[in-house]
Amino acid sequence: MDLSMRTQAPCRALAALLAVFLAPSALAQSTGTIIPIDLERLRFMPGATDSMLVDTGHVLPEGGYRLMLMAGYERGILLVEGGDGVERNIINYRVAAWLAGAWSPTERLELSAKLPVIITQGGEDVTALVGVTEPKSFGLGTPEVGARYSLLRREDGAPVFLGLGLDIGLPGGTASAFGRQDGWAGFQIAPRIAVGREVGPLSLGASAGVRIRSTEVEPGRDFGTELEQGVVVATRGEGLRGEVALQAAESLVESDIALELLGGLRLPLGSGFEAYAMAGHGFTDIPGTPSLRINAGIAWAHTPPAREDPCKGGRTHTPEQCPDLDDDGDTVPNGQDRCPLEAGAVENQGCPDKDSDGDSVVDREDACPNEPGLPRYKGCPAPDADGDGVPDDEDACPKEPGDKANRGCPAPKAAPDSDGDGIPDDKDACPKEPGDAAHNGCPAPEEKPAEQTPPQEEAPNGPPMDHHVLFPTGEFALQEEEKQQLDGIAKYLKAHPRLSVSIEGHTDNTGPEELNRRLSQQRADMVRRYLIQHGVAGSRLVAKGYGPSRPLNGNGTPEEQRLNRRVEFITKPTGKAPKR
Structure with a gap:
């Protein structure tokens, strides 16, 4: 069948x-035994x-x-x-x-x-x-x-x-x-x-x-x-x-x-x-x-009694159960609060403000969140052009290292000592040339190399140490004209062995701050390395970069920005001449 x-x-x-x-289709004829199946479809x-x-x-x-x-x-x-x-x-x-x-x-x-x-x-x-x-x-x-x-x-x-x-x-x-x-x-x-x-x-x-x-x-x-x-x-x-x-x-x-x-x-x-x-x-x-x-x-x-509303009458609940309440009392509702159990600032979506550098300026308002600073500088360190620890706005001598007791100026000396050899000018037979007491302030004859040339005279416009080494935007390589200036500075420093030098690198305010700090350090290091290569003892030279934090006259014009891309020199006497 x-x-x-x-x-x-x-x-x-x-x-x-x-x-x-579902219109039915034609059926094929076949022979076989019907096997039991589960017919229920409800x-x-x-x-x-x-x-x-x-x-x-x-x-x-x-x-x-x-x-x-x-x-x-x-x-x-x-x-x-x-x-x-x-x-x-x-x-x-x-x-x-x-x-x-x-x-x-x-x-x-x-x-x-x-x-x-x-x-x-x-x-x-x-x-x-x-x-x-x-x-x-x-x-x-x-x-x-x-x-x-x-x-x-x-x-x-x-x-x-x-x-x-x-x-x-x-x-x-x-x-x-x-x-x-x-x-x-x-x-x-x-x-x-x-x-x-x-x-x-x-x-x-x-x-x-x-x-x-x-x-x-x-x-x-x-x-x-x-x-x-x-x-x-x-x-x-x-x-x-x-x-x-x-x-x-x-x-x-x-x-x-x-x-x-x-x-x-x-x-x-x-x-x-x-x-x-x-x-x-x-x-x-x-x-x-x-x-x-x-x-x-x-x-x-059987339907169990409806549970009491956990959000009423101070009952125990989770912030997720009661998004309209304010469990931490910071005026930010639980449903909008990123930290619903910890009071915070509305501006920080209800979470506490952090102060990573501990300078009392919260991170979201701190321009230098990883470096302690002052509120009046938006959390950044105060500018200190001479590196003496006295901020420029409190420093009576902002370009000359001093101490806090003298409002950032050097301590007054009993008598002038132009060559820094510890012998006052009025007792120094060689007031322009470092020497020692045994020779009335003049160098010992045996310490002068035969080939040494007389110390370079200061330029008509001032000592060579007043020169600012300038750099193109984003670079720390020395230009040829700057190398010529550095040659004169090297001669001057070799002629005045009792002077130590702080080499300070700076940038303009364009670009990320961290990149500018690194670039200013590279500029200072490049100048230091050049002076060492030209005979100046490295122990007399300290290089430090300050990024854009110490502009000369602002950063409002291209000319001001060009003058800020600089390395400048801060000199001070060391107390004794280095050994030859």
Whole structure:
């Protein structure tokens, strides 16, 4: 006998399915034995938080539970076409019942269980069909346990409910009554994701998942793993509620899709009881999709008392629970406060201001956050052109090293000593040339090299040490004209061995400050290195860069910036001449 399961044309677009109601395609004739399969396609939610029929991601409150008993009638469940071309309703009707329940042991988690019972079913006489055994009229469907976990919740301020679900079909169904799959001992697994949201008086929801189960090879088609989707629109409120849902199951082993439209009503009876009813119509002849479905039942739900608002009356709470409060008292609400438990500044989004360099100027207002400075200089060190530790604005001699006791000026001397050899000019036979007391302030004859030339006279415009070595923007290499000036400075220093020199590098204010400080040090180091190469003892030379912190006359014009890209010299006597 040739048998085939009647199928529909493949169609993947749900909207197109509704438009054309899945026009059936031609069926091929084949011969084989019908293997028992799980024909039940009704998917319902025991917790029924927003919908009885589609998961919306909204789980029962912690400690809540719902028990339900439901009975139903289905018609037109399994059609078979014999080799004689005649279609027969192998299972034309089924009366079934479900005992189900859901419970939320902890926040965000809901557990459920379903036990379907096939009370009676029947169809046309199939004794004349080869390979077909009349299904048993009574048996169990596939028992199922499930879990749902809420990833996002509206009560926490999320824009939608978002949840994960997992249903597991267990052995126990009666295969000969088409209550379970023949393979895998009847095991099934159905993971899904669900989303929902309230819109005015309505709740909207959608879910998508896959039901993984054994593949049964049937005459004319295969039956097995399917993609499952559902959408629902349900009313909200305390009284009579209604909903309309569309459930679809697309086979991954055949080119067909099952589609069923269902509606439901729910009526509270008081004391936690609720009566409900649902009805549906299938648009395809895929096995298990009834042409008519009617279900009714009663449920009892326990809803734990609503929790007290933790944000009222000084109750214990977390900042996340109460975004409108100000737990740290800094006038920034918890929801906008980056440090909700630590008082801070409004300008710093509620977090305390840091002072990395400990100069009492907070980092967000400190122009030099890693270098101690003064508030009047925006947290940067005070300019000190002569490096004597006395700021320029307090230094009576800003270009001459001194001490604080003398307001930045050198300590007064009893008598002038032009050559710095420790012998006053009025007792120095050589007041312009360093010497010693044994020779009345003149150099010892044996200390003068034969080839030594007389000390270079000061230039008409002043000592060579007053010269500023200038540099192009961003460079520290010496220009040829500056090298000529440095040659004269080297001769002058060799002629005055008792002088030590502070070589100070500077930049204009263009570019990052840290880069300018490094560039000013490179300029000072380059000049020092040149003088050492031309015979000046390195022990007499100290190089230090100050970046843009010590401008000559500001940085407002290109000319002022050019004069600030400089190295200048600060001289002071060392007390004794270096050894030759």
